Amino acid sequence: MTVDTATAVLGAVDEKLEPGNGMVKSVIGSTLTLLALVVLWEVLVRHFQIPGWLLPSPSAIIAAMIEWRGELVQHTLVTLYETLVGFALAIAVSIPLAVAVVYSPLLQNTIYPILLTMQSTPKVAIAPLLALWIGFGAAPKIIVVFLVCFFPIVVATASGLTAVPASLIDLIRSLSASAMQTFIKIRFPTAMPHIFVGLKIAITFAVIGAVIGEFVGSENGLGYLILISTSQSRTPLAFGALVLLTVMSIVLYYAVALLERLVVPWAPRN
Amino acid sequence: MALDDVNLTIGANEFVTLVGPSGCGKSTLLKVIGALIKPSRGVLLHDGEPLTNPTRDVGIVFQEAVLLQWRTVLENVLLPAEILGLDKTKSRSRAMDLINLVGLSGFEKRYPRELSGGMQQRVSICRALIHNPSVLLMDEPFAALDALTREELGFELMRIWAVEKKTVVFVTHNITEAILLADRVVAMTPRPGRIARIVDIELSRPRTIAMEFTETFKSYSDQVREVIYRGARGSS
Numbered sequence: 001m002t003v004d005t006a007t008a009v010l011g012a013v014d015e016k017l018e019p020g021n022g023m024v025k026s027v028i029g030s031t032l033t034l035l036a037l038v039v040l041w042e043v044l045v046r047h048f049q050i051p052g053w054l055l056p057s058p059s060a061i062i063a064a065m066i067e068w069r070g071e072l073v074q075h076t077l078v079t080l081y082e083t084l085v086g087f088a089l090a091i092a093v094s095i096p097l098a099v100a101v102v103y104s105p106l107l108q109n110t111i112y113p114i115l116l117t118m119q120s121t122p123k124v125a126i127a128p129l130l131a132l133w134i135g136f137g138a139a140p141k142i143i144v145v146f147l148v149c150f151f152p153i154v155v156a157t158a159s160g161l162t163a164v165p166a167s168l169i170d171l172i173r174s175l176s177a178s179a180m181q182t183f184i185k186i187r188f189p190t191a192m193p194h195i196f197v198g199l200k201i202a203i204t205f206a207v208i209g210a211v212i213g214e215f216v217g218s219e220n221g222l223g224y225l226i227l228i229s230t231s232q233s234r235t236p237l238a239f240g241a242l243v244l245l246t247v248m249s250i251v252l253y254y255a256v257a258l259l260e261r262l263v264v265p266w267a268p269r270n
Numbered sequence: 271m272a273l274d275d276v277n278l279t280i281g282a283n284e285f286v287t288l289v290g291p292s293g294c295g296k297s298t299l300l301k302v303i304g305a306l307i308k309p310s311r312g313v314l315l316h317d318g319e320p321l322t323n324p325t326r327d328v329g330i331v332f333q334e335a336v337l338l339q340w341r342t343v344l345e346n347v348l349l350p351a352e353i354l355g356l357d358k359t360k361s362r363s364r365a366m367d368l369i370n371l372v373g374l375s376g377f378e379k380r381y382p383r384e385l386s387g388g389m390q391q392r393v394s395i396c397r398a399l400i401h402n403p404s405v406l407l408m409d410e411p412f413a414a415l416d417a418l419t420r421e422e423l424g425f426e427l428m429r430i431w432a433v434e435k436k437t438v439v440f441v442t443h444n445i446t447e448a449i450l451l452a453d454r455v456v457a458m459t460p461r462p463g464r465i466a467r468i469v470d471i472e473l474s475r476p477r478t479i480a481m482e483f484t485e486t487f488k489s490y491s492d493q494v495r496e497v498i499y500r501g502a503r504g505s506s
Contacts, residue, residue, distance in 0.1 A: 167332040167409075170306050174324045175401075177353045185349065189340050266339035266383065 056236035064236035086145020098157035131217035141213030148209035149202035156198025160191025193267035274462035289448035295463020329398030335390035466497035
């Protein structure tokens with residue numbers, strides 16, 4: 001029932017934004033496909049009598065989710081908190097850094113190689129070190145989220161800031177505009193759609209980052225819950241946590257996409 | 271070397287077109303005139319004074335309208351006024367007059383993506399004129415438009431020029447367009463960019479399409495074509 005309402009509401013919103021009902025059709029189409037897969041899953045698990053600790057049926061997962069709803073909500077909030085704080089921190093650091101890199105050739109030559117090295121280091125490998133240094137609280141997870149989000153935002157912002165057409169730069173120069181005027185009136189707004197591309201990539205990494213942090217050493221969060229319930233053969237609960245992680249990731253992505261439509265309505269849509 | 275031994279004097283309120291094949295340095299010359307490029311040798315004089323830095327007395331129109339997608343038509347036109355810190359109320363009413371002049375009344379609140387290419391280019395002409403510069407530099411402004419719109423905008427530009435008296439330097443590779451618009455056509459040849467011939471166009475104004483088919487027009491056209499093709503052959 002709730003799913004139906006959500007689909008209907010989304011459909012209505014999209015119809016207003018996009019002429020034609022292609023979007024509505026695609027939403028209905030993907031929902032039906034997903035439902036069909038879930039039904040198939042249920043049927044196969046029952047038919048082959050696969051044990052619940054190995055692969056639980058969708059109905060068993062839903063039952064576990066209802067039974068453990070209190071814990072699930074609590075762990076979801078922990079993971080959500082780590083994700084959002086890490087993401088916000090990444091935005092707060094990346095965008096100014098990208099601006100500095102674009103405006104200073106010296107920084108470009110010194111910081112970019114460091115950034116690339118950081119990006120090339122597997123975050124999964126850094127996470128245990130962070131736990132060693134900072135402990136088991138939220139901080140190391142937030143740092144992992146920050147690290148995975150950081151790079152795509154810096155790269156997207158830097159490329160956006162340099163995407164101003166050469167002729168527009170000439171026009172601005174002919175008016176003897178100051179560097180600040182050029183930045184505020186031209187460069188930054190030009191970069192905005194690019195920044196949102198980076199943010200959309202980063203937010204999908206962010207949830208993964210939080211889970212990696214929780215896997216390494218934690219006492220709460222959905223990643224921790226998956227680890228614990230798997231080790232205790234409570235597989236339906238692990239799947240329940242997985243479902244919530246997926247939903248969280250999708251919702252966060254669409255939240256950023258919605259923000260993009262509000263902030264940069266001129267951005268090309270895909 | 272993009273340009274060599276170029277000597278050109280442009281009078282106030284004169285309409286000059288620079289015509290020539292790709293690589294003849296016509297766009298470079300336009301940027302030198304706008305003081306956006308410093309010549310490696312030689313000097314640019316404005317009212318007898320050497321000019322080294324960009325002057326605010328210039329408006330520029332490019333091949334692409336390069337409007338700011340997040341600004342409405344009116345806000346786009348007002349951009350130079352904002353940068354120059356001109357009086358807001360006066361600029362606004364001048365912007366409305368200009369928008370009216372190019373036939374875009376009613377589109378002030380529209381966004382560039384809602385306009386056709388021709389309309390966008392009209393907006394960029396308004397933007398070039400908002401701060402009332404004495405010189406208007408146009409770098410193949412109609413080259414990206416379809417042939418009909420191009421012709422229409424050519425006449426439109428001459429109408430605007432009759433109201434807003436400016437010195438116009440107009441770059442094109444279209445000989446007919448160059449002659450139809452200009453008081454003087456500067457024909458250029460490439461490698462290195464040189465002025466091959468300057469042709470005074472003595473057709474009466476306002477210009478009409480019919481003029482294109484007169485003997486006089488054809489003789490102008492031949493004079494321009496002759497040096498351009500000879501130059502192109504000579505250099506290859």
